[in-house]
Structure formats: structure tokens, C-alpha cells
Amino acid sequence: MATLDLEMNSLLKDITIDPANDAVVIDGVSKIFKKSRPLLSRWHKEAVEAKQKREVRAVDNVNLTVKRREIVGILGANGSGKSTLIRMLSTLLIPDEGTVRIFGYDVIKDEAVVQKLINRVSVEASFFKKLSPMENLLYAARLYNMSGAEARKNIREILTRLGIKPDRIDAPLEDMSRGMQQKVAIARAFLTSPILLLLDEPTTGLDPRSKIDVQTFVNELRDVHDATILITTHDMDEAEALCDRVAIIDKGRIVAMGETQALKRVVADIRGQVEPVSMNEVFMHYTAAHLITEEQVKRYGSWEKAFEALEAQREEEE
Amino acid sequence: MSSLIHQARASYAFFERNWNLTKRYWAWEIVWLVYNVANALSITFLGASAQNWGGKGVDTNRLILFLLIGTSVWSYLSVTFEGVTDLITIERWEGTIEHTFMAPISRFTHLVGSCWYAIAHGLLFTFLQLLIVGSFFHLDLARANYLTAIFMLLVGSVSFIGFGIAASVLPLLFTERGSQMSYIIRALLLLVSGVYYDISVMPAWMQPLAKVSPATYVLTGLRSGILDGTPIWSPIVWNSTWPLIIIGVISVPVGIYIFSLAERYAKRTGKLKRNG
Numbered sequence: 001m002a003t004l005d006l007e008m009n010s011l012l013k014d015i016t017i018d019p020a021n022d023a024v025v026i027d028g029v030s031k032i033f034k035k036s037r038p039l040l041s042r043w044h045k046e047a048v049e050a051k052q053k054r055e056v057r058a059v060d061n062v063n064l065t066v067k068r069r070e071i072v073g074i075l076g077a078n079g080s081g082k083s084t085l086i087r088m089l090s091t092l093l094i095p096d097e098g099t100v101r102i103f104g105y106d107v108i109k110d111e112a113v114v115q116k117l118i119n120r121v122s123v124e125a126s127f128f129k130k131l132s133p134m135e136n137l138l139y140a141a142r143l144y145n146m147s148g149a150e151a152r153k154n155i156r157e158i159l160t161r162l163g164i165k166p167d168r169i170d171a172p173l174e175d176m177s178r179g180m181q182q183k184v185a186i187a188r189a190f191l192t193s194p195i196l197l198l199l200d201e202p203t204t205g206l207d208p209r210s211k212i213d214v215q216t217f218v219n220e221l222r223d224v225h226d227a228t229i230l231i232t233t234h235d236m237d238e239a240e241a242l243c244d245r246v247a248i249i250d251k252g253r254i255v256a257m258g259e260t261q262a263l264k265r266v267v268a269d270i271r272g273q274v275e276p277v278s279m280n281e282v283f284m285h286y287t288a289a290h291l292i293t294e295e296q297v298k299r300y301g302s303w304e305k306a307f308e309a310l311e312a313q314r315e316e317e318e
Numbered sequence: 319m320s321s322l323i324h325q326a327r328a329s330y331a332f333f334e335r336n337w338n339l340t341k342r343y344w345a346w347e348i349v350w351l352v353y354n355v356a357n358a359l360s361i362t363f364l365g366a367s368a369q370n371w372g373g374k375g376v377d378t379n380r381l382i383l384f385l386l387i388g389t390s391v392w393s394y395l396s397v398t399f400e401g402v403t404d405l406i407t408i409e410r411w412e413g414t415i416e417h418t419f420m421a422p423i424s425r426f427t428h429l430v431g432s433c434w435y436a437i438a439h440g441l442l443f444t445f446l447q448l449l450i451v452g453s454f455f456h457l458d459l460a461r462a463n464y465l466t467a468i469f470m471l472l473v474g475s476v477s478f479i480g481f482g483i484a485a486s487v488l489p490l491l492f493t494e495r496g497s498q499m500s501y502i503i504r505a506l507l508l509l510v511s512g513v514y515y516d517i518s519v520m521p522a523w524m525q526p527l528a529k530v531s532p533a534t535y536v537l538t539g540l541r542s543g544i545l546d547g548t549p550i551w552s553p554i555v556w557n558s559t560w561p562l563i564i565i566g567v568i569s570v571p572v573g574i575y576i577f578s579l580a581e582r583y584a585k586r587t588g589k590l591k592r593n594g
Contacts, residue, residue: 087588091420093591112424127412143422
């Protein structure tokens, strides 16, 4: 059996990966969260209807396959289940139904192996804010089996490439802007050379220039380091620029999947348009088009504004 | 071998991170030290005033030392315990908990790596407190056996870690008030371990509880070393050492097992995500 070149990452030396395996196989995965009951009412037996009301099906029977070296985008509104799905891939949540395999390894049974293969950037830049980028990244690097000297060299190199000035590398993170902190979070994930990188809205809050820096780096990670990338985003331009394929998720279900150009053509055909529609229109068609009426479009002034109002209403209900 | 190097590096990562955090929160360290010194002094002054209450036959020096050892062990246990339970609390507060929990390290490395800094921190902190509080009194320490004192603290630390790891599931499961809930374990240890009084003064039904508390044995051995100059190899110290070894050998794996159950529950219910 041929194996991949895994020399970049010392953690992967003892792991065998069959190149014929897909990078990610999500098979019928569901995740249900239960809202807690008031303490006193726990003594009484709960009616089935009330029990169902307390349940939130965050991810509902999702099937998705990501091939090796592919960049796949997961597009969805707030609360659609994107982050829950990423957390299950990251070994941070246990699915209630179905299985998730990363390069052939099960995220539950082979948790320790999977953790060596992946890294994740979350939407919040999660750091010890009093510590500097160097101290935070040194901590992360040691957890991923990097020596101090090697880590210090790589940290300076990556942070400089992402546009962090040398004098900020040893200053507390709390003095940095959110965009800069997010870049440090991205550097932390790149530092460990994962073969599967999970990016959960990584460029939210970044300025256009920083977004391009990150996108260039993501492409490089795939092209040079052979990584597979799964990215969730609200930014349709980013999805178009980066992703080989996208999956649109709504209320925990994948409602559309394919290449961006193909999806644009499909939606244009459905609407009877000759010109291809934009990715924004594709996104709205699959996630909220069926909920937005002509009257709402008139009331809010545009399709986009009506969609924003719907999103706000959804979040309030949750 | 490479796996061992990896786990050693990861273990050092927690030590280094906690040391960096201590340096950045130095003002908090001073506040905490002043608070502990004030507490310890208010208790040891009770011993100094014993003769004024009519306790003419009381050996004041011995009573002050008895209480001073109690406050020091209590302080050590508190600082160590705080350090262990903080491994979850701080990470929740900063939002880094998910990052640490998805790192490719064993939970043993994670927990023990965090604990050995707590021990070093606790020992240094207690030593400083002892020096400051001791300077308020003219204590006769001519007979004190310091080797026995350090030995008892180190042996006892293993059990404290086991109890601390088990307690750290509270902030893992109860995101808002879990850290405060862990105080109950400390309070119960304070109550039953004879920190400020002899166990014999407790009601008969409470006395067996002292036997399962590691603090009881640490205090007995330590007092024997400081007050009576008992060496490590004496039967009195040995009688306090072997129960500590047994409690340590049992409590650390049991603590890690309880933590692993709580971690699984947190991963099923999504409790890792929420910042407290």
C-alpha cells in the first residue's frame, strides 16, 4: 500500500494513511442538543411532545465526502449547523447518529490518531490574551511535538508572512485588533502542518487585504503541503475564490452541493434566467428564498435586507 | 520513544504556559499572598492569646507552631487545588479549552502537566507565607526537622492532585459556577483533617472521615517533624506516609477516570463549547 509523504509533520511518522481513502467521509451524521429542564419539573414524567420541543437538531443526517487535497466550503446562515459539524470533525463533539472518518480513521474510536491529522481555526480567536503571540504559539507548538527552537523559528516566519510586525510578536495579544488576533489563530493552525485543516469562518472580521493574505496561505497549504481544507464561511466571494466545491447547509441539512459555477447555472435554470446568478443568490435560494415573500422584499427594500431581517428573527427565536 | 518525547514536551508546555500566566498576573499573586498571610496571622494570633484566656499551662510556642503548620498546609492545599481546578476554569474564561482538548496529547499528560506547576507554585507560595507569618513571632524551631516537612508535603501532593483532578470536573460540567462548587471539597477536607484542632475533638461519627483525607496524614507527619524533630525514617512518620502513598496511588487514576467520564459527557452535550 502506497503511503503519503508525511515527513513535514513529526506527529504523523507512525501513522499509515491509504491514499485511496477520502480525506473526510461524513456518513448520516446527526447531532441533537437538549435544552435543560427546570430542576423541580424533573420529578415529573415528561410528555413526548414537550421532550421533542426541548430538542434542537443542530445537524440532521449529513452526508459529505471530501477528497484528498480538495478545498470544500460549507456555506450556511448563523445557527445552520456549520460549526457543530466542524466540532464533530475536530473530536470536540460526539455525533448522536452516523459516523465521521478522517483519512479512514473514526473520530470516536481513533480519536488520538485523528487529532494528529487535523487542526482547526475557530471564528473566535481563542488565546490567553495576556500572553504574547509567541508565548501562545509556543504553547500550541509544544502540544504538537515541536521543539522550542524549531517552534520559535517557524512562529516568527509564519507571523511575519501573515503581516504581523516583529515588535508585536512578543507583546500581549490583548493589545492587538481582532483581525490581527485572528491572523495569529490562523498561524497557530498552519504551524502544526495539519493534513486536514478545518477553518470555521476564519476571515470573519478581517480587512480585505488580510483576507487575501489568508486565502493565499490556504492555497499554499494545499499546493505545497498537500493539505485538505474544509472551510465554513458567510463570504460568498471567498467561497468562490477558494473552494473547489461547496455544500450549502440549512437547519442542519445539506440542501445543495457542487461546484460554484454548476450551482449558479442550476439556480439560474430554476429561475428561468439566461445569465448565471451570483453566489449570493444561490445561497439565498437554498437557505431562505422559500421563506422570503415579495411583500418582505418590498418592506425591507431589497432581497439582502429581507434576508438579514429573517436571520435576526431566527437568532432571536433560538 | 518519540511518543514519550512528545508527551514530555506537552507536559512542559503546560508548565511554561502557567509560569507565563503567573508572570503576567503578578499583581494577583501579591493580592493572594497578602490574603493568605492575613488569614494565617489571624489564626496564629489565637494561639498567642491563649494564655490571656486563662490557659496558663498552655505551651504557647507549641500552640502557635501547631496552628502555623495548619495554616501553611491549608494554604498549600488551597493553592495547589486552585492551580489544578484552574486548568479548566482559566481555559473556559479565555476560550482556549477546545484548542487544548483537541490537541494530540493524552489526558494524563494534560492533567499531570498542569499539576506539576501547581505543586511548584504551591510550595514556593507556602514557603513565602511561612517566612512572613513566622517573622511575627519568636518561635523556637531548634528541634524542627525540615527534611521531614518537605517530604510530607511532597508525598501528600500526589493525593492532593488526585482530589484536585476529580474536583476539576465541576468547572468542566457546570460552566458558570463550577469553580466555586469545587470549594466544597476543600471545605470538607478543612473540616475533617484536623487543620486547626485535634481530630479527637470531633464527634465520633466524624472521626473515620479523617482517615480518608490526605491532609490528615500530611499534618500529622509535618507536625511531628517540626514540633518534635522526628526524622523521615521514624515509625511515626512512616505511619503517616504509607496511607498517603495508598491514597495517592488510588486517587490519581480515579481522578483521571472521573475526568474522562466528565469529558465524554461534555463532548456529548456540547459543554466544552460554552465559555463560562
